[in-house]
Amino acid sequence: MNLHSLVAPGAASDPPCYSLAVNSWLCGDYLTDRWEQLQDALVEHVLITLASVALGLALALPLAILARQVPRLETLIVSGSTILYTIPSLAMFSFLVPITFLTPTTVIIGLALYSLTILVRNILAGLRSVPAEAIEAADGSGYSPWRRLTRIEMPLALPVMMAGLRVATVSTVALTTVGAIVGYGGLGNLLLSGVGTQFKAQILAASVLCVLLAVVLDVALMGTQRLLTPWTRVRGA
């Protein structure tokens, strides 16, 4: 930033590299001049992503546990969520618009439904991966079904569940961009407005920030998982 301010006075007569006349892909001036706009979009992106995944998780957990307890419902829940996943995001948003209008809620509900599919499958897979001996031992020790679920099954299912949460989060970061169609797509808004004006610096910056955000959230979740499951580290080593 200091270097940039040193260079700027000499180049004052030249148009900035993000002006339409120059329109370069890589442009430091764009990052410094429009940083606030980028920051706002990034914050919106993070908030929409986190709200969607949180809502998806809040719905997926009880659904997966229900499917686990009532095998007859399992096919219904799994195939129902798979059908949701088949619906293209743009169509999903268009279904929600008459109900929730052009608000962030439309995007959040749509994206939560997508993460639901990934999460339900992985929570179920995680619960299935719990060794039968562990469950028998818990039953033998007189655990109630609820206590067995929260103390034995959930912790042991955590690695697979967290893998699903990571996939859901990374996919949601990418899909949030499509929310630009209703005006709430975080960095996607910059992509959509950039494509109309062929604004290359803005398009590249928004795309790179999207990927970086996905990587940062993925690493953060991986770290959380290591903290939550110290026993896997011992066994893994």
Add this chain to the structure above:
Amino acid sequence: MSEALRFLFDPASWSGPSGLGAELSQQLLLTVTALLLACAIGLPVALWLGHLGRGGALAVNISNVGRAVPTFAVLVLLSVGPLGTGVFGAYGRAGLATLVSLVLFAFPPIVTNAYVGMREVDREVVEAATGMGMRGRELFGRVELPLALPLVLTGVRLAMVQVWATATIAALVAGPGLGNTIQLGFENQDVARVLGGGILVALVALVLEGALALAARVADPVRRARSRSGVKAVSAVATPTS
């Protein structure tokens, strides 16, 4: 809702160069072309690597990158870049940029599932086949590929769902397809158009998915021989997401 249905059943909405009929056929053409191209390039490489047992990291990395990079960003980058200009034959405005992005996004599920499918073929079966004197091409064609086929086709199906969804978004970057109807509806605050377009897009997605699922069922040689293998095919679907 009833207005959306009226929009869908009105012959006037289907006719013309930007009617539903033209947009639907454009999007179907794009989806099928992209899927065939991705299969033609991705499947041989993934199956061969799976046969050799090498390149596992490649398959995992491709699927991770595919998930983290937004399809929308790639569409925008390609359409503003050198590929974005002009009309590409029957594929319409910005058709080339759209086609290339669709092929790129068809790769991850196709490559990952084909590779994993080949690696998950029971090693004992492969050893037995080798013991019977099968080598290279014969082992691949008569043992590994038939056993890997359910997962390979699952990958193609996942890719198709992805390609169809991405082809819908293409409209936002001046591409062809049914997304244009939805976008026009958003611009004019025409809920019937938005909802009608959405219903059509979702319906075709479900029909395509169902058709491929059915085709995979019919094509599976093991399922035809033994109904028990259905269990394996279902559990395999969850593999790429975990």
